[in-house]
Amino acid sequence: MEFQRHDAPFFTPRTDVASIMRQVLYALIPAVLAHVWFFGPGILFNLIIAALFCLAGEAAMMKIRRRPVQAALADYSAMVTAAIIAFALPSLTPWWVTATASLFGIVVAKHLYGGLGFNVFNPAMAGYVVVLIAFPMDLNLWTAPRMGDIDYQYPTLLETIRYTLTGVLPSDLGFDAVSRATPLDQVKSGLSNMRTFDEIHNNPMMGHFGGRGWEWVSNFVALGGIWLLLKKIIRWQIPLGVLAGLLIPSGFLYWVDAGVHASPGFYLFSGATMLCAFFVATDPVSAATSPKGRLIYGFGIGFMIYAVRRWGSYADGVAFAVLLMNLATPAIDYLTRPRIVGHRKLEKWRQE
Amino acid sequence: MSAPTFDLGTLHGGLRMPACKDESTARVIQHIPIPTQLVLPLAQHAGEPAHPVVSIGERVLRGQLIADADGMISAPVHASSSGKIVAIEQWPVSRRLGENAPCIVIECDGLDSPVQLSEPIVPFEKVDPESLLQKILHGGIVGLGGAVFPTAQKLMAATAESLEHLIINGVECEPYISCDDVLMREHAAEIVIGAQILLHALQLDHCLIAVESDKPEAIHALADALTELQDSRIVIKQIPTIYPSGAEDQVVQLVTKKEVPTGGLPTDVGCLVQNVGTAVAVHNWINDGEPLISRVTTVTGDGIAAPMNVMARIGTTIADVVNFVGGYTDRAKRLIIGGPMTGKAVSTDRVPLVKATNTILVLSETPAVGTEQPCIRCGECAQVCPILLLPQQLYWYACADDEAKLRSYGLIDCIECGCCDLVCPSHIPLTADFRMAKARMRELADETARAERARKRFESRTVRLEREQLQRAQELLEQRKKVQKAGPQAIQEILERSKSKDNSASEKDE
Numbered sequence: 097m098e099f100q101r102h103d104a105p106f107f108t109p110r111t112d113v114a115s116i117m118r119q120v121l122y123a124l125i126p127a128v129l130a131h132v133w134f135f136g137p138g139i140l141f142n143l144i145i146a147a148l149f150c151l152a153g154e155a156a157m158m159k160i161r162r163r164p165v166q167a168a169l170a171d172y173s174a175m176v177t178a179a180i181i182a183f184a185l186p187s188l189t190p191w192w193v194t195a196t197a198s199l200f201g202i203v204v205a206k207h208l209y210g211g212l213g214f215n216v217f218n219p220a221m222a223g224y225v226v227v228l229i230a231f232p233m234d235l236n237l238w239t240a241p242r243m244g245d246i247d248y249q250y251p252t253l254l255e256t257i258r259y260t261l262t263g264v265l266p267s268d269l270g271f272d273a274v275s276r277a278t279p280l281d282q283v284k285s286g287l288s289n290m291r292t293f294d295e296i297h298n299n300p301m302m303g304h305f306g307g308r309g310w311e312w313v314s315n316f317v318a319l320g321g322i323w324l325l326l327k328k329i330i331r332w333q334i335p336l337g338v339l340a341g342l343l344i345p346s347g348f349l350y351w352v353d354a355g356v357h358a359s360p361g362f363y364l365f366s367g368a369t370m371l372c373a374f375f376v377a378t379d380p381v382s383a384a385t386s387p388k389g390r391l392i393y394g395f396g397i398g399f400m401i402y403a404v405r406r407w408g409s410y411a412d413g414v415a416f417a418v419l420l421m422n423l424a425t426p427a428i429d430y431l432t433r434p435r436i437v438g439h440r441k442l443e444k445w446r447q448e
Numbered sequence: 449m450s451a452p453t454f455d456l457g458t459l460h461g462g463l464r465m466p467a468c469k470d471e472s473t474a475r476v477i478q479h480i481p482i483p484t485q486l487v488l489p490l491a492q493h494a495g496e497p498a499h500p501v502v503s504i505g506e507r508v509l510r511g512q513l514i515a516d517a518d519g520m521i522s523a524p525v526h527a528s529s530s531g532k533i534v535a536i537e538q539w540p541v542s543r544r545l546g547e548n549a550p551c552i553v554i555e556c557d558g559l560d561s562p563v564q565l566s567e568p569i570v571p572f573e574k575v576d577p578e579s580l581l582q583k584i585l586h587g588g589i590v591g592l593g594g595a596v597f598p599t600a601q602k603l604m605a606a607t608a609e610s611l612e613h614l615i616i617n618g619v620e621c622e623p624y625i626s627c628d629d630v631l632m633r634e635h636a637a638e639i640v641i642g643a644q645i646l647l648h649a650l651q652l653d654h655c656l657i658a659v660e661s662d663k664p665e666a667i668h669a670l671a672d673a674l675t676e677l678q679d680s681r682i683v684i685k686q687i688p689t690i691y692p693s694g695a696e697d698q699v700v701q702l703v704t705k706k707e708v709p710t711g712g713l714p715t716d717v718g719c720l721v722q723n724v725g726t727a728v729a730v731h732n733w734i735n736d737g738e739p740l741i742s743r744v745t746t747v748t749g750d751g752i753a754a755p756m757n758v759m760a761r762i763g764t765t766i767a768d769v770v771n772f773v774g775g776y777t778d779r780a781k782r783l784i785i786g787g788p789m790t791g792k793a794v795s796t797d798r799v800p801l802v803k804a805t806n807t808i809l810v811l812s813e814t815p816a817v818g819t820e821q822p823c824i825r826c827g828e829c830a831q832v833c834p835i836l837l838l839p840q841q842l843y844w845y846a847c848a849d850d851e852a853k854l855r856s857y858g859l860i861d862c863i864e865c866g867c868c869d870l871v872c873p874s875h876i877p878l879t880a881d882f883r884m885a886k887a888r889m890r891e892l893a894d895e896t897a898r899a900e901r902a903r904k905r906f907e908s909r910t911v912r913l914e915r916e917q918l919q920r921a922q923e924l925l926e927q928r929k930k931v932q933k934a935g936p937q938a939i940q941e942i943l944e945r946s947k948s949k950d951n952s953a954s955e956k957d958e
């Protein structure tokens with residue numbers, strides 16, 4: 097009898113990329129549902145458009161690079177990029193904005209850098225930043241959260257579809273009627289207008305910590321993130337780093353002067369903090385790899401988010417923070433190499 | 449009963465794996481009858497192959513020396529049973545490089561008549577350690593944990609170091625393998641006596657027997673044997689069940705909390721590690737005069753009808769062993785010599801069971817695994833690496849063939865345990881890649897060393913020639929002086945003599 101031969105080990109690997117990516121997608125489902133509940137069905141259309149363009153971009157690039165198209169589509173990594181783009185964009189976004197973000201993310205940020213595993217920047221964040229700069233006006237159409245007591249006229253399903261496809265609002269609904277400044281915007285402009293945080297926070301748009309509705313979506317994002325942690329799809333270092341990086345400076349300044357600084361809880365539960373901590377910063381390809389390095393990487397992102405929110409010209413700083421730290425990744429990895437067992441000191445090791 | 453101790457160091461990473469050992473440990477060790485044919489490779493140990501001392505057609509007896517050690521690091525081979533030498537030829541074997549190796553083939557007569565056994569050394573305490581070591585040299589004993597380093601040489605090298613502990617390694621962390629476990633259960637006394645012999649040979653008085661916590665029967669048996677033999681120098685240490693805690697350096701790290709320095713040996717931290725099987729082999733040789741001609745091997749896997757542990761003569765072919773345990777099942781697709789993490793797949797069951805064969809593992813077909821994908825830098829491999837390497841970086845540099853980087857990222861420290869492979873979501877064959885990269889690096893090092901040697905030889909030759917020339921010039925000068933004093937007649941003589949000297953010198957150089 098002739099036996100099959102291959103190299104040790106002879107056990108089957110425990111998991112695969114596709115299943116990891118799939119579980120990341122599953123973990124986002126509760127947050128998507130919450131998003132629909134509070135902000136209308138817009139995110140679903142964003143999702144569909146982002147998925148279409150991400151997958152098309154992935155397929156096209158694989159074809160051009162003469163790589164197996166099937167395998168790339170089957171690993172769901174493009175789907176994860178699409179999901180994060182959909183989350184980052186306002187629920188009312190014209191399709192070409194979503195498409196631009198998706199294509200830039202996949203084609204330029206991912207494949208021009210060498211494809212899965214070689215991209216320096218997080219594709220979703222790279223795509224988002226491009227549309228943030230190219231279509232700043234289109235990224236302002238955040239609807240108000242669906243909470244009974246807010247005076248607001250919600251676009252219907254058909255109106256949402258129409259807006260997504262044409263970018264035209266129903267004639268009876270002006271831009272001002274539909275859009276609401278996000279809590280982050282309100283706090284930012286409020287603080288710079290010398291209003292106290294308590295004053296700003298005293299507004300039907302604000303919830304316990306972050307914005308109303310916003311904080312609930314954040315809760316569900318965090319829930320999915322914790323599930324991923326429990327499944328060991330992601331490790332705790334990056335989420336903890338991001339949250340700590342945001343909490344420590346904001347907590348310190350809030351403690352120094354609660355009047356002119358927003359509460360750390362507000363920053364934690366508004367904007368894309370949770371999404372970043374559990375789903376964006378944890379993208380392994382563009383993150384640091386060693387446990388210590390990941391803590392530093394996460395902390396850097398958290399800190400930078402705070403810096404942009406507090407002193408930058410944009411309301412949220414997640415995308416910039418992530419992209420900046422992506423650049424720092426090789427250095428962090430290099431400096432946080434563990435001491436190899438049996439080697440004495442890192443110093444000595446470096447010299448060799 | 450000496451209580452197991454928990455005062456242990458820790459290992460980074462590692463994997464908890466299904467043990468898959470219950471199938472094979474359900475029965476006691478079964479003895480395989482003498483097969484009709486024995487195939488004994490000349491190289492069953494690390495180092496130089498042994499050289500045959502018998503010729504074809506010769507009749508040999510059980511325990512007779514048939515191939516003697518050759519060179520500094522080598523071990524002799526003995527006939528595992530009586531019979532006739534029918535061939536000394538290339539035969540398929542299981543090893544990392546190459547498929548075939550020279551083997552001595554014996555056609556057994558079934559009588560199993562023993563050679564005049566070498567005098568057992570009892571009591572061994574009466575013998576001085578030096579001659580005990582010399583004696584072990586001739587038993588054909590090699591490390592049975594897998595590295596098959598000749599035991600005597602290992603012991604002799606260790607006596608030059610300052611040792612603290614002898615560690616008897618009963619940690620069998622790789623799934624499926626259970627031969628050491630059953631050996632400890634059934635031959636605990638021999639293990640302890642073997643340890644005593646080794647202690648005496650090394651002039652040590654501290655021995656630790658390391659056993660994993662998931663082997664309560666083994667621990668119990670050893671404790672009983674210790675109580676009976678009343679030896680307070682020997683202590684059992686219980687080790688957490690995690691792969692690869694049984695690897696030599698890892699055992700040392702666990703029981704002594706000391707790391708074996710890179711490129712070094714356990715003796716650098718005062719430890720000498722011997723496998724429990726080796727201890728038994730030492731006992732059998734010193735106490736009973738029987739060289740290493742049989743061993744316990746686990747025959748298991750879902751491709752084996754009745755998994756069990758067998759005591760087989762070295763040289764029995766795998767086919768004979770599998771026949772004895774009831775043959776293959778229909779699912780048998782892969783034949784692996786060794787464990788599922790570090791073993792070697794072979795294509796035919798004609799290969800013989802050798803001193804190193806701790807397991808014959810027959811598995812069903814590879815469950816369909818996804819094709820290899822690019823590394824997504826998830827870092828899981830680094831999480832489990834017991835050496836704290838960064839396999840993802842090593843992989844990167846191995847692909848780029850960047851030798852300097854491979855060196856600084858510790859490729860040579862990789863113990864090829866396979867943990868990183870198992871957790872890699874991209875299914876990259878990391879361990880195989882590292883093995884290859886290491887081989888390439890060794891080759892390169894060999895070449896450099898050879899070039900270096902050649903350069904040195906050339907240099908020293910030049911120096912020597914220059915020196916000789918200088919010497920000769922001086923001699924000539926002195927002779928001239930003498931001649932000037934002695935007169936013209938002597939001149940002729942001396943010139944002739946120096947001429948013939950010149951010739952012979954230049955001949956030597958060429």
Ligand code: SF4
Nearest residue numbers: 833862863865866868
């Ligand atoms: S095979 Fe080498 S790199 Fe991989 S886990 Fe084991 S020691 Fe680390």
Ligand code: SF4
Nearest residue numbers: 823824826827829872
């Ligand atoms: S486990 Fe595999 S995919 Fe993950 S970092 Fe290591 S080599 Fe890359």
